[in-house]
Structures are given as C-alpha cells and as structure tokens.
Amino acid sequence: QLQLLESGPGLVKPSETLSLTCTVSNGSMSSSSYYWAWIRQPPGKVLEWIGSIYYTGSANYNPSLKSRVTISVDTSNNQFSLKLSSVTAADTAVYYCARPLGQQLYWYFDSWGRGTLVTVSS
C-alpha cells in the first residue's frame, strides 16, 4: 500500500519560506505516470488544494497561491517538495501530501499522508 510522509520545520517566521518534503514509499514515482499533490487545512477552515506536479516535473497551482508556490519532484529519491514564500499567519495549517487520481486538473485523492502542522510565528 502506498505510503506518504510529510517532513519539515513545524515553525516558520513571517515573511520567510515554508519548505516541506513528502517521501513516497511502497511505490516508485519514476516508474508510474502519476501526479503528486499538496493540500492544506488552516485551523477551523476548509481543506485547500495547493498544487500538483507530474512525475516529469510539470506543475499546476491553485491560482490563489500561484505567485508564492513552487512544487518540485525528485523521482530518484521518491520525494516531492513544497516551497511557499513570504508566509504570514494565514499560512498556518496542517499540510498534507497526497496522490491525485482522475483527469488532469479534475482530481480526487486516493492516498494521503498524515499531515504536518506548520505554524507561522515570530
């Protein structure tokens, strides 16, 4: 069964860059034609799709975050990463990595990580 695990700092200062990595196990990212995604949930708010990346490196981003987000993939290490720049307290959230299925840009998510809480505070 595919497993995803998020890792990275739990505390980021305002205006800095949030960086997270998702490690995929029990499946090879380089041998399968899948997208990989980041989703977040701020406290008390709705889940929000951040962006997705194809194993080739082609990415799609939520328009509301596009100017600050970069998602990259490292298939040799079975990892993909999220960078979110110029963070504010509004970026405090539990961040999940997940695998999307379905047609491009019309995705549901069949595998998720447990999530990691990132707090933006000085």
Add this chain to the structure above:
Amino acid sequence: EIVLTQSPGTLSLSPGDRATLSCRASQSVPSDWLAWYQHKPGQAPRLLIYDASSRATGIPDRFTGSGSGTDFTLTISRLEPEDFAVYYCQQYGGSMPGTFGRGTKVDIK
C-alpha cells in the same frame, strides 16, 4: 467556485445505527465528480467514494455514496466502532481547483 455545504455538522449515533450525511453544492457538480473521505485524528485521510457512488479499493460495502447534480449523500448502513470520524466531501468537476466541504463529525452518542 463551487461551495459545498455539509450537514449536519455533528451526528451523534450509536454503533449499529445508520448514518446519513449530506453534501449540497452551490451549483451543479459537472459529471457528478464528487468524492467522500474519512478522517480520524492523527491519521491520513482515507478515500471512501469517488464519482459520487464508486467505492474506493478496500472500502466496506456498508459505505454507500449516492446523489447527483447538487445533492449528494454518504450512507453508512451500520456504524462500526471504527467509523466514528470526520467525513468530508470534495467536488472535482468544477473549475480548478476542486473544493472541499467543512466536514461532518460522526461521534458516539
């Protein structure tokens, strides 16, 4: 953007009860592309249903998704102890990005 409203916010039931969860969309969901997820504290969310009524791999048949257009339902026929959790719906047929509901918590009465 399609807004999803889930009701009730909390459902208090006993093991063996039938649970009926509602997800209403602000506009028709194209192709009825709607999914349901189960989420327990500290665990990864779990896909239950996709395409409104297709059960994901390994999901017990006590979970049933139904509905179309703007009104969707997740029914759990007989609650097992492990079914007490938060359930989210997500539409992925509208303009990018897909959107999620706020969730329904099913807790033990």
